[in-house]
Every structure is written in structure tokens, then in C-alpha cells.
Amino acid sequence: MLRLQKKHSGIQKHTGPKPDATVILAQQSVWRAVAGGVAVVLVFGWMWAILSVETGRIFPWFTILIGAIVGLAVRRYGRGLDWRFPVIAALIAWTGAYVENLMIGIIETGRYIEAAPVRVFAGLSKDTIENFFANTVTPVDHIYALCAAGVAAFFAKRRAEQARSACDKDDGQERAMNQGKLKVYGDARSGNCYKIQLLCAEMGIEYDWEEVDILAGDTHTPQFLEMNPNGKIPTLALPDGRFLSESNAILFYLADGSEFFAGDSYARAQILQWMNFEQYSHEPNIATSRFIIKYLGNPPDRQRILEEKRTAGYKALDVMERQLERWPFITGDKYTIADIALYAYTHVADQGGFDLGDYPGVRAWMDRITQRPKYVPMAEK
Numbered sequence: 374m375l376r377l378q379k380k381h382s383g384i385q386k387h388t389g390p391k392p393d394a395t396v397i398l399a400q401q402s403v404w405r406a407v408a409g410g411v412a413v414v415l416v417f418g419w420m421w422a423i424l425s426v427e428t429g430r431i432f433p434w435f436t437i438l439i440g441a442i443v444g445l446a447v448r449r450y451g452r453g454l455d456w457r458f459p460v461i462a463a464l465i466a467w468t469g470a471y472v473e474n475l476m477i478g479i480i481e482t483g484r485y486i487e488a489a490p491v492r493v494f495a496g497l498s499k500d501t502i503e504n505f506f507a508n509t510v511t512p513v514d515h516i517y518a519l520c521a522a523g524v525a526a527f528f529a530k531r532r533a534e535q536a537r538s539a540c541d542k543d544d545g546q547e548r549a550m551n552q553g554k555l556k557v558y559g560d561a562r563s564g565n566c567y568k569i570q571l572l573c574a575e576m577g578i579e580y581d582w583e584e585v586d587i588l589a590g591d592t593h594t595p596q597f598l599e600m601n602p603n604g605k606i607p608t609l610a611l612p613d614g615r616f617l618s619e620s621n622a623i624l625f626y627l628a629d630g631s632e633f634f635a636g637d638s639y640a641r642a643q644i645l646q647w648m649n650f651e652q653y654s655h656e657p658n659i660a661t662s663r664f665i666i667k668y669l670g671n672p673p674d675r676q677r678i679l680e681e682k683r684t685a686g687y688k689a690l691d692v693m694e695r696q697l698e699r700w701p702f703i704t705g706d707k708y709t710i711a712d713i714a715l716y717a718y719t720h721v722a723d724q725g726g727f728d729l730g731d732y733p734g735v736r737a738w739m740d741r742i743t744q745r746p747k748y749v750p751m752a753e754k
């Protein structure tokens with residue numbers, strides 16, 4: 374019988390779908406980019422013009438600041454990933470720099486002839502504009518205009534990789550998460566299940582926990598096999614009625630798009646590389662040794678297999694040590710789901726008969742993980 378044992382609470386942080394690069398590409402709009410950039414020039418340019426006239430001082434670097442805002446607006450409203458968007462931003466910021474200077478001229482002229490700026494604007498002709506450029510715009514203004522264009526292009530550039538790593542949840546995932554709480558079927562002593570607890574604590578994901586007794590055969594009941602035909606925990610029940618099993622697949626599902634599974638395709642592939650290493654070279658030796666000793670009571674007929682697992686387990690630890698001598702985390706500088714996957718059974722490797730005394734890199738890495746503010750210990754070791 375499955376029992377509802379405890380409820381974990383936390384704040385669900387999913388803030389709404391942030392589409393990935395493909396979706397952004399489909400939605401990108403040159404017109405919205407232009408509208409966003411022009412609106413910035415009109416609003417901020419006008420504010421700068423008023424400020425200049427009121428204070429009697431010109432702040433030429435404002436054109437560069439406005440260029441940066443134009444770039445950000447083009448990036449945000451255009452959602453563009455290709456070269457057109459930085460070019461649009463540069464052109465708007467460059468033209469805008471002159472228009473902004475012209476606005477100052479319009480306000481000053483209005484004050485001088487005691488007319489509303491709108492009337493001065495209506496009275497502008499080709500000659501007055503040419504006259505303005507010939508007599509008012511200095512070489513320094515051209516330099517500021519070019520700088521504004523450069524800054525705008527820089528800020529407007531949205532790289533596909535950034536867009537992808539900024540993506541939070543795909544639509545299906547988002548829908549599933551928003552329909553209610555997740556439920557994890559797990560065993561409090563299992564490292565594979567602990568992986569899910571660690572990640573949920575980091576991400577503030579709420580879930581219910583249903584304790585499953587694997588030794589009592591709870592994972593082989595018809596009801597459980599309906600959820601996971603492989604009869605293993607952890608198994609995740611999504612609020613929309615779907616199920617997911619395999620601890621690392623669950624980690625991926627929950628972390629996809631978050632800081633725990635981020636970066637370009639190579640960085641993300643490295644995370645998967647270490648998670649596959651965990652499943653093929655680490656867990657089958659270290660976790661199963663622990664199972665034989667801790668769950669099965671270290672029976673004499675398992676000693677030969679334990680010996681084989683010990684050799685292979687130490688080999689896996691050697692591989693980790695070589696990596697962790699050089700890097701704070703298993704894929705480099707960042708804590709990812711690969712660290713979570715590997716930490717789960719490494720930190721209880723002693724229960725499988727492994728001595729981590731000769732693995733200073735691994736021990737320092739485990740300390741780093743335990744010191745994380747949202748770290749939760751394994752419930753039952």
C-alpha cells in the first residue's frame with residue numbers, strides 16, 4: 374500500500390512561459406522593433422530636450438544613454454535574433470541623436486518667438502532643417518551620434534543561445550506545472566529519490582511525497598506499474614495526469630531552462646554527459662553496493678559481486694576526482710543537475726563500503742554543496 378507520508382512546501386517560482394529561440398524567431402517583428410526604438414527616441418529625446426532648455430546646459434552624453442535604451446527596446450519588442458535588429462537599433466539611435474538635438478532647437482525657438490513647440494515644429498521646412506544642421510550640429514555631435522548607434526546595436530543584439538537559456542518552461546511543461554502540485558513517489562533512503570528533493574529545494578518547487586516501500590514490493594503492484602511499467606522509484610506524477618520516471622529524466626524535466634540546466638548546447642551536453650556517467654559508471658556500482666550492504670544486510674553470497682562493484686566504483690570516483698581537482702563543480706564553474714545527480718550517492722558512498730579519504734577534490738565539492746543556502750539533507754541515511 375502506498376502511504377502519503379509527508380508534504381513538502383515551498384514557493385512555486387514558475388513565472389510564466391519564456392519562449393525559446395525557435396518561438397522567438399517565429400514571433401520576431403521588425404515593425405515592433407522600429408516602433409519600440411522610435412518611441413524611446415520621442416519620449417526620452419523630448420525629456421532630454423526639456424531638461425537641456427530648463428537648465429540651460431546640454432548633456433551630450435544623453436544621446437548615448439538614449440542609444441542604449443533604444444537598443445534594449447528594439448531587443449525587447451522586436452524579439453529578433455538576426456542581424457536586422459542591431460542594424461535597426463543603430464539607425465534609429467543615430468537618426469535619433471540628430472532629432473533630439475533638433476528638439477532642443479525647437480523648444481528654444483518656441484521660447485524665443487513665444488510660440489508653442491508644436492507650432493515651431495509645424496513651421497519647419499527643408500531650409501530651416503538644413504540651416505539647423507549647418508549652423509548647430511558640431512563634429513562632436515556626429516561622434517556622439519555614432520557612439521549612440523554603436524551602443525544601440527550592442528544592446529539590441531539578442532543571441533540565440535541567450536534566448537534559449539533564458540527559456541523557462543515549454544508550453545506543455547508550464548501547463549502541467551500550473552494545474553496543481555507535483556507528487557513524487559519515492560523512498561526516503563534512496564539517493565535517486567533524494568536527487569528530486571535536492572533540486573526541488575533549490576528551485577522552490579512544491580510537491581507531495583508518497584513513501585514507497587520497495588522491499589515490500591510496492592513498486593510492483595498493478596497500480597504502480599500503471600505509472601511506471603519499469604516498477605521503480607522515483608516516479609513523478611504530474612498534475613495533468615502524466616507520469617515520468619528515471620531520476621535524471623525528472624531532474625531534466627524540472628530544471629529545463631533554469632540555471633541548473635543552462636548554457637549553450639555544448640554546456641548542456643556536458644551536463645548530460647555527467648548524468649549518463651552517473652547512471653552507467655557510478656550508480657550501478659556505488660548505489661548498488663550501498664543497497665546490498667544497507668538494504669540487504671551484506672549477505673555472504675553477494676561478496677563477489679560487491680568486490681567487482683568496488684573496483685568499478687573507485688574507478689568512477691577517480692574520474693570525478695580528476696575533474697573536481699580542477700573545477701568547483703562537475704561541469705565547471707556552475708552547480709547543475711549533474712552535480713545533484715552525482716552528489717546523491719557520492720555523499721553516502723561510505724555506506725556502500727567506499728572510503729573517500731583519498732578523494733580531497735570530491736570531499737571539497739560535497740562541502741560546497743552542503744553549504745548552499747537551500748541545501749536539504751537526505752531524510753533517512
Ligand SMILES: N[C@@H](CCC(=O)N[C@@H](CS)C(=O)NCC(=O)O)C(=O)O
Pocket residue numbers: 560563564565566587592604605606607618619620621652
Ligand atoms: N535508473 C533509475 C534507477 C531507479 C531505481 O533503481 N530505483 C530503485 C530504488 S533506488 C527501485 O525502485 N528499486 C525497486 C525495484 O527495482 O524493484 C533512476 O535513476 O531513477
